[in-house]
Amino acid sequence: MTDDTPVLEVEGLVKHYRGRAGTGTVRAVNGVDLSIGRGEILGLVGESGSGKSTIGRCVARLTAPTAGRVRLLGQDISAMSRRELRPLRRDVHVVFQDAYSSLNPRTKIGDIVAGPLRQHREGDVRERRGRAAEMLERVGLPARTATRYPHELSGGQRQRVALARALVMRPRLVVADEPVSALDVSVQASILNLLLDLRSDLGFSCLFITHDLSVVEFVGDRIAVMYLGGIVETATRQELFAHPQHPYTQALLSAAPVPDPREGRAGRRVVLRGDLPSQTSRVPGCAFHTRCPVAVDRCRTDAPVLTGITAPDHLVSCHLVTPEAGGPDITQGGNGLVHHTS
Incomplete structure (x- = not known):
């Protein structure tokens, strides 16, 4: 991968789902092209049902695309097997909309954040705990939070935990799927500012999925507008909102x-x-x-x-x-x- 190679390239992405008997095929995504450069945040915005989250799931290979190509760090991951994908999993992580449902309620916060390290066999137990505590502090939570459970935290704190878990492996790409839509406005601002600060410090790229234009105007370097499974317009933040x-x-x-x-x-x-x-x-x-x-x-x-x-x-x-x-x-x-x- 060269310095000018995009972190993410999507070409002709198609994702169709088989509907229930008699309902036909659900055409969620129909031929989408997009790219994200190093350290860039691309805001993907559109109405509910436009296919934004489906693109995010295909990019992270939580689901396989029906057609098209997804290149991560220059490698085509569209048709890779689970075994082939495993080394690349460290380079892309997802932050989901509902932090509470994405966190195991029976697992302590420290073990949740250290989970990716354990999955990829990074370091020993002591080193994993240390890196998890360090990342918790970087997202604005005290290290002692590691001993608590998800139900003991507020919504904003849980989303910080989800962000810490996504970043503990130092990924190259973060897929943030409506990460602040369930939070109060004041809490949204703190999480968005934190995301921008961490992007500056860690240098990751981000696909930021949202339906809220005020949010994408604040965080996006470029914005892609989606309608009914396709991109209808893309431009820099300043250009899109001005013209x-x-x-x-x-x-x-x-x-x-x-x-x-x-x-x-x-x-x-x-x-x-x-x-x-x-x-x-x-x-x-x-x-x-x-x-x-x-x-x-x-x-x-x-x-x-x-x-x-x-x-x-x-x-x-x-x-x-x-x-x-x-x-x-x-x-x-x-x-x-x-x-x-x-």
């Missing part, structure tokens, strides 16, 4: 709350009609055309390709985005929308 191009991205940003209601966001709030289409049926053309207020005939028949059109590294999957005019501004008006003034 959203895809109609779906614009709708998400218009609905995001702002700290000071008197300031609001530019334009008007947009509420899209309808819900995500069923994942068991293939939507012809653009997946978003059933809810898009500016869709044209071409959108209903031809699927757009994620293409760089506007700024460098700003990719958009929309027929209506052009180099000259950018994307349509649906916050200023359009058919099929409900508008609310700021």
Whole structure:
């Protein structure tokens, strides 16, 4: 692996699940491409059911992809066996949304954090305990926390334990799947600041999965917006929030709350009609055309390709985005929308 090799590369990732009898195939992810560089945090954002967590599970090989390639540190792990994956497991770890359900209630915190060290046969018992205590202190918990059980800790403390367990092996990639959505806002801020501090100290990369735009705006270096199993837009944090191009991205940003209601966001709030289409049926053309207020005939028949059109590294999957005019501004008006003034 060279210095410029991405930590993670995903090419044409597809994941389908067999539904119950008579319900058809669930098309969770449909041909996703993304990459994460060294020390970079990529925020993956979208509605519930868009396929974000499925991508995270495929990246960590908690589930095998149906098609496509996942390269970790330059190695294709898509079709590796469990035996072949074992040496690479140390380089990718997951932080789950519900810390309490991901921690064994009958195991002491110290043993939970030292679990990955034990699995990979790192050091002896004394060394593992020492490294676990050190990592607990790095995430803001006293070393004596090692003797306690998960039910004795608060939600924020449990998430710190989950973070310590994920980082104790010094992985190259952390998959954080909605790690702060179950926490109070004040606790969320402390966990996010901790994540950024640890990223600076340890240099790991992160796939940060969330539905909360305010969270991804705070932690993400780049942001990928997902809709119905596909990426519709990706850009740097500053570029995406300043110049959203895809109609779906614009709708998400218009609905995001702002700290000071008197300031609001530019334009008007947009509420899209309808819900995500069923994942068991293939939507012809653009997946978003059933809810898009500016869709044209071409959108209903031809699927757009994620293409760089506007700024460098700003990719958009929309027929209506052009180099000259950018994307349509649906916050200023359009058919099929409900508008609310700021």
